[in-house]
Amino acid sequence: xTPAQAHVTRLKVHVTTFAVSVVAAAVLVTAQQGQAPGGxxxxxxxxxxxxxxxxxxxxxxxxxxPRLPDGxxxxxxxxxxxxxxxxxxxxxxxxxxxxxIPILPAAKAKMAxxxxxxxxxxxxxxxxxxxxxxxYPWRMVQTPTHRKATHIFILFEANIHSFRQIFMDGRKHxxxxxxxxxxxxxxxxxxxxxxxxxxxxxxxxxxxGNYPQTTxxxxxxxxxxxxxxxxVNEITIxxxxxxxxxxxxxxxxxxxxxxxxxxxxxxxxNQIGIAGGYIKAQ
Amino acid sequence: MTARLVALVIGMxxxxxxxxxxxxxxxxxxxxxxxxxxxxxxxxxxxWTNPHARFYIDVKDASGKVTxxxxxLASLNSLRRNGWTQFTLKVGDVVTASGYxxxxxxxxxxxxxVRLPDGxxxxxxxxxxxxxxxPQP
Numbered sequence: 001x002t003p004a005q006a007h008v009t010r011l012k013v014h015v016t017t018f019a020v021s022v023v024a025a026a027v028l029v030t031a032q033q034g035q036a037p038g039g040x041x042x043x044x045x046x047x048x049x050x051x052x053x054x055x056x057x058x059x060x061x062x063x064x065x066p067r068l069p070d071g072x073x074x075x076x077x078x079x080x081x082x083x084x085x086x087x088x089x090x091x092x093x094x095x096x097x098x099x100x101i102p103i104l105p106a107a108k109a110k111m112a113x114x115x116x117x118x119x120x121x122x123x124x125x126x127x128x129x130x131x132x133x134x135x136y137p138w139r140m141v142q143t144p145t146h147r148k149a150t151h152i153f154i155l156f157e158a159n160i161h162s163f164r165q166i167f168m169d170g171r172k173h174x175x176x177x178x179x180x181x182x183x184x185x186x187x188x189x190x191x192x193x194x195x196x197x198x199x200x201x202x203x204x205x206x207x208x209g210n211y212p213q214t215t216x217x218x219x220x221x222x223x224x225x226x227x228x229x230x231x232v233n234e235i236t237i238x239x240x241x242x243x244x245x246x247x248x249x250x251x252x253x254x255x256x257x258x259x260x261x262x263x264x265x266x267x268x269x270n271q272i273g274i275a276g277g278y279i280k281a282q
Numbered sequence: 283m284t285a286r287l288v289a290l291v292i293g294m295x296x297x298x299x300x301x302x303x304x305x306x307x308x309x310x311x312x313x314x315x316x317x318x319x320x321x322x323x324x325x326x327x328x329x330w331t332n333p334h335a336r337f338y339i340d341v342k343d344a345s346g347k348v349t350x351x352x353x354x355l356a357s358l359n360s361l362r363r364n365g366w367t368q369f370t371l372k373v374g375d376v377v378t379a380s381g382y383x384x385x386x387x388x389x390x391x392x393x394x395x396v397r398l399p400d401g402x403x404x405x406x407x408x409x410x411x412x413x414x415x416x417p418q419p
Contacts, residue, residue: 119307121306158357158359159306264357268332269333271334271352275313275384275385276385
């Protein structure tokens with residue numbers, strides 16, 4: 001097959017799969033609008049940007065959960081999703097039916113005061129945890145590759161082109177952590193579920209672009225690979241500085257076979273605020 | 283070139299309503315859905331960059347006054363994954379660009395489609411034999 005033929009074949013796949021994804025998305029929209037008033041519906045109705053996310057329209061593969069030679073579930077690969085994302089915040093989408101976000105009055109006031117230029121993603125700053133940068137892909141890397149990992153790295157494509165590192169070697173959290181965007185993460189496996197415990201966050205990031213956080217934030221992620229193409233992240237958020245009790249949100253992730261993470265230098269040409277009138281053009 | 287944009291053929295027709303793309307910023311915080319614009323002009327500059335690629339066109343009004351419009355596209359990454367390259371638009375091309383105007387009134391817009399002098403409509407048409415049967419917006 002020539003490169004040109006391969007390209008045409010790939011494009012055929014795009015068209016076919018996109019038609020399917022449109023139907024699926026329409027169903028998703030309907031479901032989300034009923035589930036999260038003011039969240040999903042508001043964002044979708046205003047997202048006219050030309051694929052402001054990653055533009056991926058590939059096929060999610062079917063198959064069994066892959067495993068390393070020692071039997072440990074293999075989570076490596078290029079993924080999308082797994083947390084609240086988008087430019088307008090959508091943490092509510094991850095709540096169980098009937099659940100609410102127990103935000104404290106001071107945090108609620110802070111959220112209400114947030115403007116366009118307070119959105120860290122729009123400012124080309126890290127999305128933080130558990131926020132996932134829009135629909136851009138990220139790659140999970142486990143090392144060593146032939147047995148249970150001692151280190152896991154999450155390499156983000158976008159917003160910003162950065163990484164998280166999860167220490168799987170049995171160490172504890174340091175007691176003198178400086179506040180940071182991604183915090184300090186330790187992890188372990190409970191059966192086939194990867195558990196990641198993270199603390200040491202700053203208060204500049206947010207949970208999803210809207211919901212605020214404090215330096216007391218403690219995140220426990222439980223990543224479970226359901227099959228070859230799907231993973232679920234059950235996230236427990238405990239931040240007594242902003243929320244009256246711990247609460248859970250759950251977000252799916254899908255494998256992007258054939259895709260690679262690309263360079264994304266957000267500060268290269270960020271013109272946020274000019275079209276909206278928040279910043280004067282220079 | 284047009285064949286390489288086929289992934290967006292039906293995408294542009296349906297994307298605004300159906301696909302939950304994650305933007306670098308919220309559309310409604312910068313642009314006005316109720317202010318669609320369609321402008322014809324000469325491409326004066328291209329920015330193949332993140333978080334958004336951009337093209338600029340000089341638009342002449344009835345009095346002869348020229349205004350340089352800044353059209354925002356998706357991220358370089360998104361465009362690249364859908365067949366665009368840095369050579370898809372060229373300085374000097376005369377194009378008709380459609381989109382949504384900036385809230386602030388400055389000559390900026392969020393692009394929805396671009397038509398080239400040869401009739402090619404980026405995001406909307408393709409000459410690739412393999413995809414000529416795809417629905418047109």
